[in-house]
Amino acid sequence: MTFYRRLYCLCILLFFTGSIRLCAQNKRILDQPLSINIPADSLILVLNLLESKAKCSFAYDPDQLRNKKTAAFQFSKTPLSGILEQLLFGTKLGFKVIGSDIVIAPVKPTVGTIRGHVRDGSSGEELIGATLYIPELGVGINTNQYGFYAISIPEGDYQVQISNTGYQTKEEKIRLYKDLELEIELRQKTNRLEEVEIKQSAIAPNPILLNEQNFGIKQLNNTTYYAGETDVVKRLQMQNGIKSMSEGSSGLFVRGGNTDQNLVMLDEAIVYNPSHLYGLVSVFNPDVVNNVQIYRDYMPANFGGRLSSVLVNKMAEGNNKEYHLSGGINLMSARMAVEGPIVKEKGSFIVAFRRSLLDVFQNNFKLFSPYSVYYDLNAKANYRLNKNNSIFYSVYAGQDKLLSENSYTNNWGNLTSTLRWNHIFNSKIFQNISVIYSNYSNLLDLNADTLSQKTQWSTGVRDITVKADYTYYHSPVNQIKFGASGIYHLFSPGEIHKSPKDEFNISRDESLEAALYYVQQITLNRSFELSYGLRLGLFKNVQARNNVFDPQGNRLNVNDVKVFVNPEPRLNLSYLPSSSERFFLTYNRNYQYLQLIQNSTLAFSSLEPWIPASKTIKPQHSDYFSMGYRYSPTDFALSVNAYYKYLDHQLDLIDHAQIIKNPEVRSQLRAGKSNAYGLEIELTKTEGKLSGTIAYSYSRVFRKIADINFGNRFPANYDIPHELKITARYDLTKQLSFQGFFIYSTGRPLTLPVGYYQHDGLNVPIFEERNTSRFPDFSRLDLSAQYQFQTRLFGKRHISSTISIGTYNLYNRKNPLYYHLNSSSFETKKSSIEYGFGFYPWIAYSFKI
Numbered sequence: 077m078t079f080y081r082r083l084y085c086l087c088i089l090l091f092f093t094g095s096i097r098l099c100a101q102n103k104r105i106l107d108q109p110l111s112i113n114i115p116a117d118s119l120i121l122v123l124n125l126l127e128s129k130a131k132c133s134f135a136y137d138p139d140q141l142r143n144k145k146t147a148a149f150q151f152s153k154t155p156l157s158g159i160l161e162q163l164l165f166g167t168k169l170g171f172k173v174i175g176s177d178i179v180i181a182p183v184k185p186t187v188g189t190i191r192g193h194v195r196d197g198s199s200g201e202e203l204i205g206a207t208l209y210i211p212e213l214g215v216g217i218n219t220n221q222y223g224f225y226a227i228s229i230p231e232g233d234y235q236v237q238i239s240n241t242g243y244q245t246k247e248e249k250i251r252l253y254k255d256l257e258l259e260i261e262l263r264q265k266t267n268r269l270e271e272v273e274i275k276q277s278a279i280a281p282n283p284i285l286l287n288e289q290n291f292g293i294k295q296l297n298n299t300t301y302y303a304g305e306t307d308v309v310k311r312l313q314m315q316n317g318i319k320s321m322s323e324g325s326s327g328l329f330v331r332g333g334n335t336d337q338n339l340v341m342l343d344e345a346i347v348y349n350p351s352h353l354y355g356l357v358s359v360f361n362p363d364v365v366n367n368v369q370i371y372r373d374y375m376p377a378n379f380g381g382r383l384s385s386v387l388v389n390k391m392a393e394g395n396n397k398e399y400h401l402s403g404g405i406n407l408m409s410a411r412m413a414v415e416g417p418i419v420k421e422k423g424s425f426i427v428a429f430r431r432s433l434l435d436v437f438q439n440n441f442k443l444f445s446p447y448s449v450y451y452d453l454n455a456k457a458n459y460r461l462n463k464n465n466s467i468f469y470s471v472y473a474g475q476d477k478l479l480s481e482n483s484y485t486n487n488w489g490n491l492t493s494t495l496r497w498n499h500i501f502n503s504k505i506f507q508n509i510s511v512i513y514s515n516y517s518n519l520l521d522l523n524a525d526t527l528s529q530k531t532q533w534s535t536g537v538r539d540i541t542v543k544a545d546y547t548y549y550h551s552p553v554n555q556i557k558f559g560a561s562g563i564y565h566l567f568s569p570g571e572i573h574k575s576p577k578d579e580f581n582i583s584r585d586e587s588l589e590a591a592l593y594y595v596q597q598i599t600l601n602r603s604f605e606l607s608y609g610l611r612l613g614l615f616k617n618v619q620a621r622n623n624v625f626d627p628q629g630n631r632l633n634v635n636d637v638k639v640f641v642n643p644e645p646r647l648n649l650s651y652l653p654s655s656s657e658r659f660f661l662t663y664n665r666n667y668q669y670l671q672l673i674q675n676s677t678l679a680f681s682s683l684e685p686w687i688p689a690s691k692t693i694k695p696q697h698s699d700y701f702s703m704g705y706r707y708s709p710t711d712f713a714l715s716v717n718a719y720y721k722y723l724d725h726q727l728d729l730i731d732h733a734q735i736i737k738n739p740e741v742r743s744q745l746r747a748g749k750s751n752a753y754g755l756e757i758e759l760t761k762t763e764g765k766l767s768g769t770i771a772y773s774y775s776r777v778f779r780k781i782a783d784i785n786f787g788n789r790f791p792a793n794y795d796i797p798h799e800l801k802i803t804a805r806y807d808l809t810k811q812l813s814f815q816g817f818f819i820y821s822t823g824r825p826l827t828l829p830v831g832y833y834q835h836d837g838l839n840v841p842i843f844e845e846r847n848t849s850r851f852p853d854f855s856r857l858d859l860s861a862q863y864q865f866q867t868r869l870f871g872k873r874h875i876s877s878t879i880s881i882g883t884y885n886l887y888n889r890k891n892p893l894y895y896h897l898n899s900s901s902f903e904t905k906k907s908s909i910e911y912g913f914g915f916y917p918w919i920a921y922s923f924k925i
Contacts, residue, residue: 105156105173106155106160106173106178107155107156107157108155108156109153110126110130110151110154110155110156112126112150112151113148113151114126114148114151114159114163116145116147117146118142118145119144119145119146119167120138120141120142120144122146122163123141123180126156126163132156132178133176133177134177134179135177135178135179136179137181140169140181140182141169144167144169149163157171160178164180165232166231168182168185168230169182169183170182170183185230185231186231186253188228188229188231188253188254188256189226189228189256189549190208190225190227190228190252190256190258191224191225191226191256191257191258191500191503192257192259193219193222193223193224193225193260194206194208194219194240194260194262195223195259195260195261195262196262196264197262197264198397199394199395200261200393200395200396200421200424201223201393202219202222202224202366203240203262204220204223204290204366204369205240205241205290205367205369206218206223206225206239206240207237207239207240208236208260209236209237209239210227210229210235210236210237211235211237212232212234212235213229213230213234214602215227215229215553216552217549221367221388221390222498222506224498224500224506224547226549227552228504228549228550229552230252231252232251232252233250233251234252235247235248236248236249236258238260239262241290241295242264242265242294242295243262243264244263244265246262264294287607287648289315290367290369291367291368291369292365292367292368293362293392296308296311296362296365297362297878298805299314299805299815299817299860300816300858300860300882300884301860301882302356302858302913302916303407303884303916303918303920304407304918305357305408305409306362307357307360307362308358308360308362308368309326309350309358309360310326310358312328312387314803314817314819315771315801316756316758316801317330317331317372317717317773317775318330318370318372319794321793321794321824322824322894322912323856323891323893323913324353324355324913325354326351326355327355328385328387329794330384331385331719331752332384332723332750332751332753332754332775332792333383333384333385333723334384334794335672336686337383337384337385337668337671337696338382338384338385338386339381339385339386339387340389341387341388342359342472343390343456343492343494343496344494344496344510344543345493345494345512345513345514345539345541346512346541347490347492347514348490348514348516348537348684348686349488349490352474352476353476353478354444354478356408357408357409357432357450359472359474359490360389361411361413361428361430361452361454362411363392363402363404363411363428364392364426364428364456365389365390365391365392366390366391366393368387368388369387369390370386370388371385371388373662373717373719374607374660375664376557376607376646377593377595377644377646378557378559378609380644381613381668383666383668383723384698391426391456392426392456393426393456393458394416394417394426394456394457394458395415395417395424395426396418396420396423397417397420398416399414399415399417400924401413401925402414402922402924402925403923404920404921404923405921405922406433406918406920407433407437407918407919407920408432409432409433410430410431410433411430412428412430413426413427413428413454414426414427415427418457422459423460424457425455425456425457426457427454427455428452429451429452430451431449431452432448432450432451434447434449435448444479445478445480448477448478449477450474450475450476450477453471453472453473454470454471455470455471456468456469456470457469457470464499464500465497465498466497466498467497468495468496468497468498470493470494471494472490472491472492472493473489473490473491474489475487475488475489476488476489485519486519486520488517488519489516489517490514490515491513491515492513492514493513493514494510494512494513496508496509497509504548504549504550505546505547505548505549506546506547506549507544507545507546508545508546509543509544509545510541510545511541511542512542512543513538513539513540514541515537515538516538516686517534517535518534519532519533519534519573520532520533520534520683520736522737531572531573533571533683533736533737534568534571534572535568535683536567536568537565537568537686538565538566539564539566540563541561541562541563542562543562544559546558546559553598554596554597554598554599555596555597556594556595556596556597557593557594557596557609558592558593558595559592559593560591560592561591562588562590562591563589563590564586564588565585565586565587565588565589565670565688566584566585566586567586567587567670567686567687568584569585569687570685570736570738572737579623580737580738581739582685582738582739582742583620583621583739584619584620585617585618585619585687585688586617586618587615587616587617587618587669587670587688588614588615588616589613589614590613590615591612591613592612593609593610593611594609594610595607595609602652603651604651604652605649605652606650607646607647607648607650608645608648609645609646610643610645610646611643611644611646612641612642613640613641613642613644613667614639614640615640615667615688615689615695616637616638616639616640617637617669617688617691618635619635619638619691620635621634636691637691638689640667640695642667642695642697644666644667645663645665647663647664648660648661648662649661649662656707657705657706657707658705658706658708659703659704659705660703660704660706661703662700662701662703663699663700663701664700665697665698665699665700666697666698666700667695668695668697668698669689669695669696670686670687670688671686671696672684672685672686673685673686673687673729673735673741674729683736687742690742692742692743693725693727693747694725694747695725696724696725696726696727697723697724698721698724699721699722700719700721700722701719702717702718702719702720703717703719711762711764712759712763713759714758714759715758715760716758717756718753718754718756719753719754720753721750721752722749722750723749723752724749724750725747725748726747726748726750726779727746728748728779728781728784729741729746730744730745730746730783730784731784746781746782746783748779748780749779749781750777750778750780751777752776752778753775753776754773754776755773755774756772756774757773758770758771758772759771765806765807765808766804766806767804767805768803768804768816769801769802769803770800770801771802772798772801773798773799775796776795776797779791786845790847791847792825793824793825793847794824795825795847797822798822799820799821800818800819800820801818802816802817802819803815803817804816804817811863811865812863814860814861815859815860815861815862816857816860817858818855818856818857818858819854819855821853821854822853822854823851823853823854824850824851825848825850826847826849826850827843827847827848828849829841829843830842830843830844851892851895851909852891854891854892855891856885856889857885857886857887857889858883858884858886859882859886860883861880861881861882862879863878863879863880864876864877873925874925876923877921877922878921879919879920880919880920880922881919881920882918882919884913884915884917884918885913885914885916887915889914890911890912891911891912891913892910892912893909893910893911893912894909894910895908
């Protein structure tokens with residue numbers, strides 16, 4: 077029995093030894109070199125040819141290979157394994173030796189990542205929102221706000237299409253078999269300036285991108301402006317759903333929100349007052365604008381601290397290939413900018429300066445003396461340390477000095493500074509770390525009988541911000557963002573400037589505002605896309621209490637401390653029944669921990685004290701719901717959007733409350749609720765010589781605040797029910813174009829006096845219920861023309877020039893600025909409306925060398 081068992085074991089051993097030798101022999105077949113010419117044919121026929129040449133046997137399922145084709149190849153002394161790798165590349169098939177056969181079967185595809193930046197081919201500037209689309213897979217990706225992209229797809233041969241508004245579409249053939257770095261440059265279109273809103277491709281819709289609008293400098297130049305001054309804020313005020321209270325205002329009232337409920341950022345630094353000349357001009361110099369994004373519907377969780385919208389202004393980085401000088405002049409200002417490489421194609425800089433010319437042309441304005449001036453200084457530099465690391469530094473300084481006819485002044489300004497580090501960890505993770513400084517200060521002269529008795533009232537906010545943002549490109553249909561931020565705020569709501577006496581000062585606040593966030597954007601299938609996120613905010617405020625003394629009369633250092641922690645969920649769901657249609661639902665929960673105190677119904681005001689949430693003041697919050705439809709075929713776009721917004725803890729001052737020299741102003745604030753709702757319809761023509769937009773919005777905003785208007789609901793100051801806006805552009809030739817803008821809107825609310833009583837020889841008005849009356853309806857038509865031409869200077873250098881002429885308020889409509897109360901004497905009870913700017917022709921010139 078032992079003998080038979082030994083014989084059986086010997087047979088088994090001989091069998092396995094033979095099998096191992098057979099497998100080893102077949103594996104050596106894969107290493108044998110072959111020289112063969114393979115025609116472009118079906119994969120099955122090519123394998124038959126290869127089988128006879130290599131003297132091997134292939135095993136496969138014909139149904140899995142029936143529709144597979146191969147290109148023509150020529151191999152010389154190439155291992156059989158190398159030949160099979162080339163033939164099966166991109167087919168989702170693999171090979172393996174099993175027994176005496178080489179088995180061809182489906183395998184899990186190897187995934188590779190394409191990453192890089194999309195840049196302007198002439199300047200090297202990163203392009204924000206550029207699209208990479210892969211037709212073979214029907215997937216695409218957009219560059220982030222730093223011009224970076226990453227997309228992970230199966231290995232194979234692809235035709236990649238890269239496009240951006242105002243640029244020629246570029247196609248790149250790639251063979252992806254491992255992670256690939258692809259830096260792309262696009263050339264600008266020269267035939268015409270493109271439409272303002274990013275136009276969606278019929279083959280590559282991106283519904284999430286439609287929740288924001290992107291403007292480049294060419295799109296900003298696509299319309300007519302007051303005095304020819306290209307202005308970011310004025311361009312946004314031409315958009316549907318964004319309202320301005322009156323002419324000469326830089327306030328943005330977005331879908332029922334107040335002007336302080338917009339987060340305005342310049343290179344990630346918060347700008348607390350984005351206006352010059354009480355709002356006649358914004359602080360954003362057009363020579364240093366790279367891209368402007370505005371979120372007014374779905375607000376991603378990486379943004380927070382405001383209730384209504386986010387305005388992201390990214391400064392230009394400068395040309396990294398050659399030096400340029402640009403500038404311009406109009407009836408409002410003169411500006412100059414210089415840019416060029418620090419190290420060619422590795423680093424660049426830009427420096428720009430702008431100054432008003434009101435004191436030169438002696439324009440007559442009702443709000444301030446023509447000798448008033450403002451200036452802007454922008455500077456930015458960047459350097460690529462290597463392919464994975466870049467650093468950026470930018471600074472902005474702006475100042476206004478406004479004079480009144482009696483020589484009183486109001487000076488205010490912003491100072492911001494941003495240091496950023498971009499780092500690419502690997503093919504899928506992108507990092508941006510920023511350290512930011514922001515300082516807003518406002519100095520106002522107080523009235524006195526003589527200049528020697530004049531005192532000054534100052535307000536301001538200083539911030540230091542540290543933030544880290546990460547993007548994880550999991551796949552073309554799954555993108556994740558996460559990060560953290562912390563802001564140290566120092567608030568000076570109001571105090572006598574350089575005075576040892578502080579009994580009239582509003583107490584200061586020190587605050588810490590921190591947040592963690594998570595955002596995910598997922599394509600569920602070909603019809604549904606989901607973007608959602610959660611922001612967890614923390615706000616700690618330390619408020620100093622002034623004028624607190626012990627029984628012995630010694631001043632005490634007493635602080636009130638309060639901490640708030642609130643979650644902020646965000647959600648956007650899109651349904652795409654076809655490539656050109658989109659339905660969406662949006663929900664945002666937002667918290668805002670600081671706000672302006674204002675007691676003026678003017679659309680413009682120099683006095684803007686900011687106060688934070690505290691022990692006695694709860695943070696504002698809002699719940700925003702919207703639904704909409706967009707139809708976007710090749711040459712036009714139709715959109716319909718309805719929204720409802722509920723806002724709580726909205727603050728307002730009681731009647732006759734003062735801000736200046738009022739240390740108890742916080743106790744005169746009252747909190748309440750606000751409701752806003754509206755419907756917006758917009759039709760845009762995007763192709764052809766004539767392009768433009770017709771937009772109509774119906775919206776209402778009501779407030780209900782304790783101790784104001786007897787506790788009854790009243791319309792907000794910015795309640796403007798009906799608004800019609802028409803923008804148009806006609807390109808007569810490549811050089812000559814015409815632009816127009818028309819607006820009609822319902823008059824905004826105001827509160828009129830119904831009587832007066834005398835106090836100390838002055839008329840003190842007795843007002844009707846809050847915002848019962850309205851100003852007359854508002855309308856205006858602006859027209860302009862642009863002529864562009866080039867002149868050779870020397871060598872390859874030439875100067876590109878643009879001459880613009882236009883008229884503001886063509887039919888000289890008298891639109892109201894504010895209601896003037898005359899209280900100089902008891903006998904004089906008449907009041908009047910002050911009107912804005914009438915017919916105003918202008919001319920402007922800009923150049924670039």
